[in-house]
Amino acid sequence: SFRCRSAFKLLEIDDKHKILQPGLSVVDCGAAPGAWSQVALQRVNAAGADPELRRGTVIGIDLLNIAPLDGVQFLSNHDITDPATHARLLDLLPNGEAHVILSDMAPNASGYKDMDHEKLINMCLTLLDLAEKILQPGGALVCKYWDGILAHKLQEKLSSVFGSVKILKPKASRKDSAELYFLARMYKKPIK
Ligand code: SAM
Secondary structure (H helix, E strand, O other), rough: OOOOHHHHHHHHHHHHOOOOOOOEEEEEEEEOOOHHHHHHHHOOOOOOOOOOEEEEEEEEEEEOOOOOOOOOEOOOOOOOOHHHHHHHHHHHHHHOOOEEEEEEOOOOOOEEEHHHHHHHHHHHHHHHHHHHHHHHEEHHHHHHHHEEOOOHHHHHHHHHEEEEEEOOOOOOOOOOOOOOEEEEEEEEOOOO
């Protein structure tokens, strides 16, 4: 069983878009309590449950503590926007590279819609710095955001470094919430 209903959002996204494959390396940002990591663990075969398939890697990060899960490496009490966390991930990932970055992270909602929106967009923007350090060319990013006036800015930045960017609203996501996901694929390292 899953630690949280949010698992069904990732299952739905992955069933449709086939992002997670056995053998891939995945970084799960904002991973507590760990349901997305449970899904990723199964889909990339990170615990080696199927010995016939390649074995992948899942690393989950959260500001909060995350209970251990066999086959997943958790960085509890880590801030994914902190460059020190990026350095830690580079060390832990096989060849220092991830194929997929997942982010279901969200700040504690203040109740002020515009402020929460802006805060989450700024957090998502830091994932582009992380991608530059760890994401393989051709890699993918799934990230949650709350819709609002700055969403187009994030979309433009994503479009400048990913070959394809889609907006997803999983059925498992409450209809009345402003929650949406960007699915960005075919990463190209930015030209400096
Ligand atoms: N996907 C998770 C699951 O399926 O179990 C649920 C994630 S929950 C909606 C959002 C998480 O983002 C919270 O646990 C929160 O602590 C985390 N978070 C917020 N800001 C963060 C940051 N800067 N670094 C790491 N995690 C963060």
